[in-house]
Each structure stands twice: as structure tokens, then as C-alpha cells.
Amino acid sequence: GFGQMGLPAPCYRCRSVVLPIRIIPPKQNPLPLENRRRTPHSCCAEDCYNRQEPYVPGTHCIHPKTRQVRGLPRVLCASETHESTGSTVASCISQGSSMECDVESIIQEDLMAIPEEDED
Numbered sequence: 001g002f003g004q005m006g007l008p009a010p011c012y013r014c015r016s017v018v019l020p021i022r023i024i025p026p027k028q029n030p031l032p033l034e035n036r037r038r039t040p041h042s043c044c045a046e047d048c049y050n051r052q053e054p055y056v057p058g059t060h061c062i063h064p065k066t067r068q069v070r071g072l073p074r075v076l077c078a079s080e081t082h083e084s085t086g087s088t089v090a091s092c093i094s095q096g097s098s099m100e101c102d103v104e105s106i107i108q109e110d111l112m113a114i115p116e117e118d119e120d
Contacts, residue, residue: 002041002063004076010044010056017056024111027104041065 003009003020011018041063042050048061049069067074 002043002061004062007062008059010059012043015044015054015056017059025107 003023005020005023008017008019010016040050041061042048042052043061043063044052044055045059045061045066046055046057047059047066047070048055048063049066051061062076064074066072
């Protein structure tokens with residue numbers, strides 16, 4: 001699904017309003033775009049363009065299509081103008097050549113190594 005840190009969203013299973021504690025990057029689909037089965041986004045957020053019923057009042061969908069249909073900006077939290085150092089890419093590439101290993105596996109291993117934060 002789609003989510004934004006600090007923005008309440010309905011749980012896909014129980015529809016309780018929850019705050020995300022972590023955003024995990026989507027997996028890359030190896031199939032070419034024309035060979036993928038396209039299932040339209042749908043959620044129970046109040047403003048989703050393809051809203052499921054019953055919807056959860058007071059929640060917002062941040063899916064790009066919803067933002068486009070509602071005339072909202074695509075970028076939710078723009079960074080200040082800066083010159084990229086490329087450090088994120090450099091740190092991933094420094095762990096191994098993408099030609100020699102599966103970059104997705106490296107990223108998943110790195111994510112697993114991040115310690116869980118205690119919530120007080």
C-alpha cells in the first residue's frame with residue numbers, strides 16, 4: 001500500500017486508524033510494464049479515488065492517482081533545494097557490485113539489521 005509517516009491511515013485488515021512506524025520500499029517487479037496485471041489501487045481512506053466501503057472518516061489516501069484526481073501536488077514533503085552527494089547510492093553500491101549480486105537482497109539485509117525502536 002501507500003503511506004506517509006505521521007499521517008494516520010486505515011489498517012487494510014481491521015480498518016483501525018493507525019500511524020505507520022516504518023515505510024518499506026516497494027519490491028521491484030521483474031516483468032515489463034506491459035506484461036503486468038494492473039489492479040487499480042483501492043483503500044478505505046475517506047478521500048481515495050477508488051474508495052472501499054465502509055470508509056474510515058478522517059483518513060487520507062496518498063496514492064499518486066488519488067492526489068492527481070483531487071488536484072493535489074504529487075510531492076508530499078519536498079526537500080529544500082540542495083546538491084545531492086549521492087551518498088545513499090554510494091553506500092549501497094559499496095556493499096557489492098550490482099552486476100555480481102542481487103541488490104534487493106542487500107537492501108533487505110540492511111533493513112533487517114536496523115534495530116527496532118522502543119516506543120515509550
